[in-house]
């Protein structure tokens with residue numbers, strides 16, 4: 001069962017395959033950007049409750065507006081899926097994650113009932129957690145490599161050697177591509193998608209590294225700073241994938257110097273899917289295309305500025321000129 005890919009869903013709707021579109025893909029993208037931005041802001045009213053009612057920064061107003069808009073979208077997705085279910089009757093087969101969630105929700109014997117709001121929350125989590133996160137990481141990896149052509153060459157040399165020029169890269173190739181894996185780790189060290197992870201609350205008094213943390217303290221873990229800490233990393237501001245070749249440092253939440261997916265009970269539940277999507281899409285971009293910056297843009301002119309929020313995307317979207325380099329038939333639909 002494929003997870004819901006909202007963008008595809010919207011695109012299909014825009015061309016009329018599934019009825020009229022509820023919003024244009026660009027509008028949907030703006031909605032996701034706003035969701036990430038508002039999730040990452042520091043709202044004054046949260047820290048100084050007596051100021052809350054004034055909504056000094058206007059964030060609460062924006063959250064309410066966004067919530068209404070997102071809900072309209074989710075309601076539409078649910079109605080649309082329920083309608084298909086109704087029309088197909090006995091012959092209905094689940095074709096995506098929304099169908100599966102609705103099926104679970106309709107089970108009267110469920111010990112913990114899943115309600116309509118729960119289904120909508122699940123879908124929103126999957127869209128927010130599973131779309132921009134991977135795209136942002138691939139975009140940063142490409143940006144870093146365009147600044148360091150020698151990394152590009154080493155990666156394409158590995159891909160030519162392991163995969164060859166006659167086919168695309170598949171998931172099964174990834175364990176044989178240690179340099180591509182190292183590029184992904186190095187990208188996540190410098191550009192963790194969630195720079196402050198999810199906020200934690202101390203459930204009891206604790207002492208960590210000589211600091212006393214009283215019960216009830218809100219704890220934010222700044223993995224962005226840890227990833228660039230000179231006490232932990234040599235030349236932390238430099239993009240050096242080689243540091244991870246043959247290294248035991250992993251990204252599964254055990255090595256605290258590198259926590260792009262967080263750690264513990266609230267660790268990212270989608271990390272395995274996210275990693276696979278990043279590895280395969282980045283490897284295929286490198287394998288299938290000669291990539292360069294547009295004419296007139298020098299490598300040192302490429303901005304590496306970030307927007308700081310729940311995620312850290314590029315401030316200016318990356319523009320790359322890509323030229324196919326494999327045999328023509330591999331770019332045809334179906335490959």
Ligand code: HEM
Pocket residue numbers: 003125126129130131133134137192193194197198199259260261262263264265266267268269270271273274275278
């Ligand atoms: C590059 C890919 C991804 C990265 C870097 C990433 C990163 C993260 C991080 C750092 C957290 C907070 C963990 C913590 O505070 O300990 C998180 C939570 C979460 N992620 Fe991901 N994620 C990615 C992909 C995905 C995918 C593909 C999905 C789902 C399809 C997903 C769903 C979620 C959900 C639902 C949570 C909230 C979990 C909770 O609060 O209990 N993520 N993610």
